[in-house]
Amino acid sequence: MGYREVAAKQHGFLLPCQLTKQELQEAQETGFIIDPEWESYTSPYVFYTTLYEPYTLDNYLGWLVAFPTIPPEERFPTPYFAGTEALRIHNFVSLRSDEPSIMITPPALMPHINEKYGLTYVMNENITPDDWILVDDTPVENILPAMRKFFAHVYDFDDALDTAFSAYHRGYSWDEIAWALEPAVDKWASYETGKTPTNGKEVLELFFEERIPAPRPTDNESIE
Structure with missing residues (x-):
């Protein structure tokens, strides 16, 4: 070629x-x-x-220059964007978080990273093709684990609520979203009871106190 x-x-x-x-x-x-x-x-x-x-293709460019001495076809297992950066690439907008831009990286590629590019490289010895998908040819973490990382760092209640409800309207179940919300259990307290959630489902209940999401067009699922 x-x-x-x-x-x-x-x-x-x-x-x-x-x-x-x-x-x-x-x-x-x-x-x-x-x-x-x-x-x-x-x-x-x-x-x-x-x-x-x-x-x-700014996201693809960022992935390309993260390891500038290694052609893409030799990047195996595939390093991929994760967390809040992944959600942005998945087109979750207005995400405010103190999480750094993360790229999950196989150990073999760690000596070749571009440290000046401003990414945080997280080593993972067990990357599989099930961990990521291509979004505009950029390897990106799947939405639920990316959300879990985001919720560990999010500081704005409304932004967290909007992200959770956006995932619901993309087809994810409340149980799946509650799992992703578990890292946020100590961030906010209930206006009604003053209690702090102890699990992801209780975080969702805080969100429902604030606003009930519009139903999905073909979904009769209860939010209870």
């Missing part, structure tokens, strides 16, 4: 390690490699090409 095909597969980006000196010279001389229209802190780690479409 030539470097142009590699760039097409990677949405217009190339890692320096994917080019020989001759290919790099050719790509620069022919104008295939371009300078971004803005100053980018990812530029030292990845080449932008004429195939790049601005503002469309």
